[in-house]
Every structure is written in C-alpha cells, then in structure tokens.
Amino acid sequence: MSTHYLSLLFSPRSVAVIGASSRMDSVGGVVFRNMRESGYQGKLYAVNPNHAEIQGVSAYSGIESIPEPVDLAVIITRAATVPDIIESCGKRGVRFALVLSAGFRETGPQGAALEQAVVENARRYGMRLIGPNCLGILCPWSGLNVTFSNGGAKAGGLALISQSGAFCTAIMDWAKPNDVGFSSIISMGSAAGMDFGEILDYLASDPHTHSILLYIEGIQRVRSFMSALRAAARIKPIFIVKAGRHTAGSKAAFSHTGALVGSDDVFDAALQRAGVVRVDTIVQLFSAAQALSTHFRPSGNRLAIITNGGGPGVMAADRAADLGVTLAALSAESMAQLNALLPATWSHGNPLDIIGDATAERYRHAVAQCLQDDGVDGVLVILTPQAMTQPLEVAHAVIELAAQFDKPLIACWMGEVQVAACRQAFDQAKIPNFRTPEPAVEVFSFISAYYQNQKLLLQTPGPIADHCVPDEEGARLLIEGALAEHRKILSEMESKAILAAFRIPIAKAVVARSPNEALLIAEEFGFPVAMKINSPDITHKSDCGGIRLNLGNAQAVRSAYHDIIQAVQKKNPGARIDGIVVEPMIVKPNGRELMVGMATDAVFGPVITFGAGGVLVEVLGDRAVALPPLNGFLVKDMIQRTRIARLLGAFRHMPPADRAALESVLLRVSEMVCALPWIKEMDINPLIVDEHGACAVDARIVVDYLQPSADRYAHMAIHPYPTHLITHWQLPDGTNLTIRPIRPEDAGIEQAFVRGLSAESKYFRFMDALQELSQSMLVRFTQIDYDREMALIAVLERDGQEQELGVCRYVSSADGQSCEFALVVADEWQNKGIGNKLMNCLFDTARAKGIKVMEGEVLAANQPMLELVRRLGFTVSTSQDDVAVKKIVKQL
Numbered sequence: 001m002s003t004h005y006l007s008l009l010f011s012p013r014s015v016a017v018i019g020a021s022s023r024m025d026s027v028g029g030v031v032f033r034n035m036r037e038s039g040y041q042g043k044l045y046a047v048n049p050n051h052a053e054i055q056g057v058s059a060y061s062g063i064e065s066i067p068e069p070v071d072l073a074v075i076i077t078r079a080a081t082v083p084d085i086i087e088s089c090g091k092r093g094v095r096f097a098l099v100l101s102a103g104f105r106e107t108g109p110q111g112a113a114l115e116q117a118v119v120e121n122a123r124r125y126g127m128r129l130i131g132p133n134c135l136g137i138l139c140p141w142s143g144l145n146v147t148f149s150n151g152g153a154k155a156g157g158l159a160l161i162s163q164s165g166a167f168c169t170a171i172m173d174w175a176k177p178n179d180v181g182f183s184s185i186i187s188m189g190s191a192a193g194m195d196f197g198e199i200l201d202y203l204a205s206d207p208h209t210h211s212i213l214l215y216i217e218g219i220q221r222v223r224s225f226m227s228a229l230r231a232a233a234r235i236k237p238i239f240i241v242k243a244g245r246h247t248a249g250s251k252a253a254f255s256h257t258g259a260l261v262g263s264d265d266v267f268d269a270a271l272q273r274a275g276v277v278r279v280d281t282i283v284q285l286f287s288a289a290q291a292l293s294t295h296f297r298p299s300g301n302r303l304a305i306i307t308n309g310g311g312p313g314v315m316a317a318d319r320a321a322d323l324g325v326t327l328a329a330l331s332a333e334s335m336a337q338l339n340a341l342l343p344a345t346w347s348h349g350n351p352l353d354i355i356g357d358a359t360a361e362r363y364r365h366a367v368a369q370c371l372q373d374d375g376v377d378g379v380l381v382i383l384t385p386q387a388m389t390q391p392l393e394v395a396h397a398v399i400e401l402a403a404q405f406d407k408p409l410i411a412c413w414m415g416e417v418q419v420a421a422c423r424q425a426f427d428q429a430k431i432p433n434f435r436t437p438e439p440a441v442e443v444f445s446f447i448s449a450y451y452q453n454q455k456l457l458l459q460t461p462g463p464i465a466d467h468c469v470p471d472e473e474g475a476r477l478l479i480e481g482a483l484a485e486h487r488k489i490l491s492e493m494e495s496k497a498i499l500a501a502f503r504i505p506i507a508k509a510v511v512a513r514s515p516n517e518a519l520l521i522a523e524e525f526g527f528p529v530a531m532k533i534n535s536p537d538i539t540h541k542s543d544c545g546g547i548r549l550n551l552g553n554a555q556a557v558r559s560a561y562h563d564i565i566q567a568v569q570k571k572n573p574g575a576r577i578d579g580i581v582v583e584p585m586i587v588k589p590n591g592r593e594l595m596v597g598m599a600t601d602a603v604f605g606p607v608i609t610f611g612a613g614g615v616l617v618e619v620l621g622d623r624a625v626a627l628p629p630l631n632g633f634l635v636k637d638m639i640q641r642t643r644i645a646r647l648l649g650a651f652r653h654m655p656p657a658d659r660a661a662l663e664s665v666l667l668r669v670s671e672m673v674c675a676l677p678w679i680k681e682m683d684i685n686p687l688i689v690d691e692h693g694a695c696a697v698d699a700r701i702v703v704d705y706l707q708p709s710a711d712r713y714a715h716m717a718i719h720p721y722p723t724h725l726i727t728h729w730q731l732p733d734g735t736n737l738t739i740r741p742i743r744p745e746d747a748g749i750e751q752a753f754v755r756g757l758s759a760e761s762k763y764f765r766f767m768d769a770l771q772e773l774s775q776s777m778l779v780r781f782t783q784i785d786y787d788r789e790m791a792l793i794a795v796l797e798r799d800g801q802e803q804e805l806g807v808c809r810y811v812s813s814a815d816g817q818s819c820e821f822a823l824v825v826a827d828e829w830q831n832k833g834i835g836n837k838l839m840n841c842l843f844d845t846a847r848a849k850g851i852k853v854m855e856g857e858v859l860a861a862n863q864p865m866l867e868l869v870r871r872l873g874f875t876v877s878t879s880q881d882d883v884a885v886k887k888i889v890k891q892l
Helices: 027-037 077-094 111-123 165-175 196-205 224-235 245-258 264-274 282-292 310-323 332-341 360-370 391-402 417-428 437-457 472-484 491-502 517-525 554-570 632-640 643-647 658-673 744-756 761-764 773-783 836-846 865-872
Strands: 014-018 043-047 056-060 072-075 096-099 129-130 136-139 144-148 155-162 182-187 211-216 238-242 278-279 303-308 380-382 409-413 511-512 527-533 547-551 580-584 593-599 605-612 623-626 679-690 692-697 699-703 729-730 736-741 789-798 801-812 819-825 853-859 873-876 885-891
Touching: 014 027, 014 865, 027 043, 027 144, 027 264, 043 517, 056 409, 072 077, 077 096, 077 111, 077 282, 111 129, 111 391, 144 245, 155 165, 155 196, 165 182, 165 282, 196 224, 224 238, 224 417, 238 527, 245 264, 264 278, 264 437, 264 623, 278 282, 278 437, 282 437, 282 744, 303 360, 303 437, 303 819, 310 380, 310 437, 332 360, 360 380, 360 391, 380 391, 380 437, 391 409, 391 417, 391 593, 409 417, 409 437, 437 632, 472 491, 472 658, 472 699, 491 699, 511 744, 517 554, 517 580, 527 554, 527 605, 527 836, 547 554, 593 643, 593 658, 605 643, 623 632, 632 658, 632 789, 658 692, 679 801, 699 773, 744 773, 744 789, 744 801, 761 819, 761 853, 789 836, 836 853, 836 865, 853 865, 865 873
Parallel strands: 014 043, 014 072, 043 056, 072 096, 096 129, 155 182, 155 211, 211 238, 238 278, 303 380, 380 409, 819 853
Antiparallel strands: 136 144, 136 182, 511 580, 527 547, 527 580, 593 605, 593 679, 605 623, 679 692, 679 699, 729 736, 736 789, 789 801, 801 819, 853 885, 873 885
16 A cells, blocks of 8 residues: 555654744744654754754754755744745745744734735645644654644554644643553644645554544534545544534634634534544543543443442433433343342342442442343443442452453442552553543443444435436526526525425415415315415514414405515515415324424535424424435434424324335435535425325525536535436447446445456456455445545346446545546456446546546556556556556546
C-alpha cells in the first residue's frame, strides 16, 4: 500500500522553526525547546533574522538560507508577515506549513484578508497548511513536538484532533497522571488549509492510531468532514466533544473559529449516521475510548446492574433511565439459577442487589449468569466496602470472568482507601472502573450508542424498491415556474402537487375565488368539506382564523368563505389572499396527527424531521431529526425516537396505525429532498395516519434559487446512492446486463464473484494469493463513499437473483484531481466487451467528479489487461519500484 501523503507531516525529515527564540517565555522559545527535547531524530533549523544563534543552535536569516530541503515549516511570527513567509516557503519547496500565529479570521475583516492571502499563497505552491491560530502538532512516536505546551505526551494509541489549543493542553495535563498515551495530537486552529477530513483520512490508515478523539467548534467543509468521518469510523472508534450545544456556546465557538457549528440536534443526527459517539466531558471521552479499546464487543443497550448495596443500584438505574439505557430483563433460566445460588433475600430483579455480605463467590455467580444471559448486553458491577466485603478478591473474580466474555463489563468500586488496590488491578486488566455509579452508566451508554451508530453507518439507501417512478420533471417545472415569478413560498396547491409527483398521498383540494365557486367545488366533492385560506404570507392558518372544518351544507360553505376572508384581513391586514382552498373533510376517527418536515441546516444542509403534528407541534417539541438519504432501517429508527411512536400501536379503542404507509411517506420525502435541491423548507402538517394508510392534509414548501454546480448532490452532507449511474446494456449475443454502483447489500454476490475467479485472475487483481475476501475487505469493497470513490458492477439477473460478472472501481486522491483504479471480470465472461464497457462508464463518472488523471498498476504478466488499457488510451511504463509491475496512466 502506498504511503499516505501526510506521512511527512507527522514524521518529517527536516523541520524549520521560523520565529524561533532564545526567550523561554515566548512561543518561539518554547516550540524550539520542545523540539530539541522531544527526541526528534531529523534535522532541526532555527530561523530568525535578528539572531545568529538560538538556544545554542546556529540560526538562519530566512527559509531560503537553509541549504537543504525542508519538509515542515513552523511559523511563529506576526500575522502580517505570514503571507510573505508562506511565499518564501513555497519557492523553497517546503511541503507543509504549520502556522501557530494568531491575528487572522478570528479578529475581523482585516485578519480574514490576511488569512486568505496565506491560503492562496500555499495553494499556489501545492503546500499543505495547518492553522493558523493553533497550538501545533505533537507526535510522540516520531519525536515531533512543534507545540508551545509545557512538556510532551506519552506514546499510545489515541489520536486527538482539536480546534482548541487550550483543550489540547488541558487533555495533555489530565492524561499524564492517568497514564493515557497518544499517537498524535493535532491542533487545527482555524483550519484554513487542511481540515478535519484530510487529518481523519491519515489517522484512519495510521498503524499507531487505534482510536480517534475530536474536539469540534465549527465545520467549514461539511461533505469532506462527513465523508472522511464515515470512512474512518468503519475502521476505528471515534469519539467527539462538540462545543456550542447551546446558543451562547455556539456564539462563543463562532467568535473563536469563525465557522458555523450547526444546530445541536442536527449535529447529533450527523454523528449517528457517521457511526461515531458524542460525549460531553474529557473524562467521558477517555473512558469511552478506553472501554472500546478492550476486547469487549458491544451489541446493544440492555444493562444488568449487580450491587451489594441497594442505594448505589438505584442511583445507577436512575441514571440509566435518564440516558435511555434499558435495564435488562433476565430470562427465566437465569432467574432460576440465581435463585438457587443467591440468598433468598436478594432483590429478585435488575438491579441485582446480592446483599451487603456478598462474597467473591457470590459476585462470581451473579456476574457469570448475567454475562451468559442472551438478554443482557453489558454488566455493571458495583461494590461498596462493607465490613464483610473483600474488595480485592471480588475484583479478581470479576477480572477473571471479564476475560471469558466479550460483553462490556464495567466496574464501580465505591470508596477510596479500601479499594485503591482494586482500581490498580482493574487498570492493569484494562477494565473501565469508576468511583460512582453515574459515570459508569454513562460510559455504557456511549458503548451502546457506538454499536447503534455503527449500524446506522452501514446504511446506504438505494432506490426505493417496488414503487412508481416519481415525476421529477413535473416537480422541477412547478418550482422553476414559481421562481420565475419571484415567489419562494409555494401555495398549498403547488406544495401538494409536488408531494403527489413523488407519490405521497394527498387530500384533494381546489382553490375557489368566490363563494359560489366554493359551493360548486363542495357539491362536487360531497359534504362535509374543509376550507382554508390560500395565502403565501400565512404559515399557521388556524392562528388567524383561516380554517373552517366539517362544513355540512351550502349555506355553511358560503358563510365560511366570507368569514375566513374577514378574519384573516383583520388578523393579517397585509397578507396577500389568493382565494380559499376547498377540500373533502378527511374523516379518520382513528387517525394520528403527525408532522413530517424538512429544513436546511446552515452546516449540514437538508435534514428531515418527524414527530407529533397538529396545531401544538411547536409546544410539544416532539421531533426526531435525520440526515437524508434514508432507507427502511433509518426511517424505523427515526420514528422510534419520538414520543408519538407509542401512539402508533393499538391504543384503547384504536387499531394500530399503518406504519408501512408512514414509512413510505418518509422514504419518499427523502427521495424528494435528494432530487430537488431547490427545496429549503417543507412542512406536511398534519399528516394523518390511521389503519388504512396516510394522507397529507396540509403542506407548505419554501424554495430558493440554486448556485450552479456540476454535482447534483452538492446540497447534501451525505452522498446518496447515485441512481443516475444505473444503465442497461446488451451483449452482442443478446444477453441483457445492468451496470450500476455497488451497494452494501451486494456483499453476498461480491464474495461469490471473488470466490469464482480463477487463481490467476485473483492474483492479477489483488497481487496476492487470495482465496476469498476477508470480512473487513468485503465491508471496504461494498460500503463505499460515493463522494470520493466509485465501484461499478456488471450484473446478470437470473430467476430473480443477480450474478456479478465484473467490477471496476476508483478511489480519488486527496487533491481530487487524480484517482487509482482496478478492474476484474469473471473468467467465463471475459473477451465479451464487459471490461471495456465498465471502464468507459468509470471514465464518465470520474470526469463528472472533476478527476483529470486515472492511474493504476498491472502485473507485467497480465497481458490481456495491458492490451485492454492500451486500447483505452492508457500509457504504460515499467514501475521504478518493481520491474514486474507496469504503471498505467490516462488523462481524462
């Protein structure tokens, strides 16, 4: 595997500190001292035009005076001087620049202009930039410490990326006495150059990093962030602390980094889809990371609590309820075993209070039984040091059992003096342990959240199966018509027409512009009817007297027309009125009033909301938020996170609501959001769902003009399944094939395809004696990020089952300008044009992404492949590293 392009940043061969100083109370002095004392083995240069010597080391007047190449320049000078220094570094061929200086975007327009000049100068020379306004980088395994913190850090498996230098120094200070080590610590500062995405890409492949910790104040390039976060989270656990959970914090974070943070519930929704876990404190951050660095394999959120004191068990149970952690219901078999092994006075339930005189053996029985129970996902063991207790013996028994199971086991030995040795034993055994029950339960909640979010990460929504194709063109024309009239708020009729175009059931409605028209429409629909004001300026119709329901005769309809107009003009005298909407009265005695909405977050783009509907929607505040695209799994999870979900089942006299119809509406809204980037807001309220189906009774859509973009999904944080790349093709013999992007559900046919390859084809493709794909390779090949890579498969459908015949794929480089590709076709389907067709489809896809160069490596013995790539326009040359490998390159 090729070396990551950021490797030289974390392990540079040479470092120049520009602004190095001999004053130990200055940033330049501390940074240079840290580098001299960190064990760095490369070449270190001091740059300061005012001094011939810095801390006993010869100094250079400028970067251009250094006679040898410099990999990393660390800049610690006044902000006004930095653009010119970057220019000099670029001319000198410096690969990376780390700007610790402050005084840029965070200070206002003048500072922002300086920052822009720094970025443009770096970009012109292809120099990668970190900062400005950051603490620096610390990498213990390579001896790199270009920070102005006091001292270094122990080497370990945790990587920390932070926008706050103060957060880094606080964590480093906390980590030392707690024996926590790091693979690297990266302070991003304003992230004007490299952002979280590039650093995450590197850490995902870094063998020294086992878990990744992030402190985030703002996100600037959300697609890059989400793409890298999701890719890294498939490989390593990631934990995030985000500032700005409340309005005041968000404002402070903005003033610090100059970047928006997004609303908090949307941020949570994004993290769930990324497969990562959010925590609130430093202790939680490291405790969760420690728990997931063990052999434990989380599988759910059902917790068993074992204690020798009732009070601590209740405290733990209360905290579990606060966090949505389920207390496990023990099986009948487990209860029978426990009744036989425990004293008659035990609690006979969860929490398991095994009484104050519990011995190590009693603890052993209780813990073992819970770990063996299939209904238990994790165990919290609490001990209070009572007169009869033997804390260390109990600890050893728990440690011994923990090694035999892969379920999470967390210890809480309360007290201090009598249990100090127990904590040391737990630490050595890598078992998370706490002094009080609440943080122990919190860590389990993070572990179970990680499991749940990893399931959400694996969801790659494809096209909705077995449904009518939406009328995207009709919906687009409606929106363009409104925008052409300089209208951004669609009427109820227009909004419902767009819903209907995406096959969402709507209540039929017609606009009447006189009382007689209203009566004619009502007679046609049949009584009773509902009447509503039709105005682009009114969102909440009921608040201004704009709705009349259950109108049962002609006189009521005529009167209602006048009454609605008068009431609205009185409450909203400036509102534009375009008649009255008349529609059949939707009578659903068992109907539940729900709300499905869409909003555009300032950072993450479109988000879909679901919750209780009706006139009290804002008061109830019952909503779940999710980032599109959605699939059935994600929709079910979204519904289940709301309070209204409990009313969808059978309730008193009401039969259960048609959940399938509700899920279908949410899926179609997701489809609509992906396909129509003009939509900025949408409310379907109420959406009435009963046992017979769902119906959108009222709807409102807000649209806006679009910025031109070659990327049809530029408005989305998560790239949806690219249905537009699905094509159908026929072989010369009449065999019909489908060429489409790969999906996670293709794991089975992908594995069968690789197994069916001949030994030679496997060797030519993987350059290894591979028999079949490992589970991690299968995940990597089928769960791809369509924003940065693509895999197209050719499939043949037989008897309702798909067979994979060939696959080609590319992975783009960090600069987005080039990519590496691979191609393989099943042996019995070679020489039929499939490889040629797949590659031409791949060329078109790469070009659409702005990729200019496609390259790869082919074994010299693979003559058929070399002939194909030559026909496709690749240039072929011998690799400098291995004469048995040919380097192939094509300009797109």
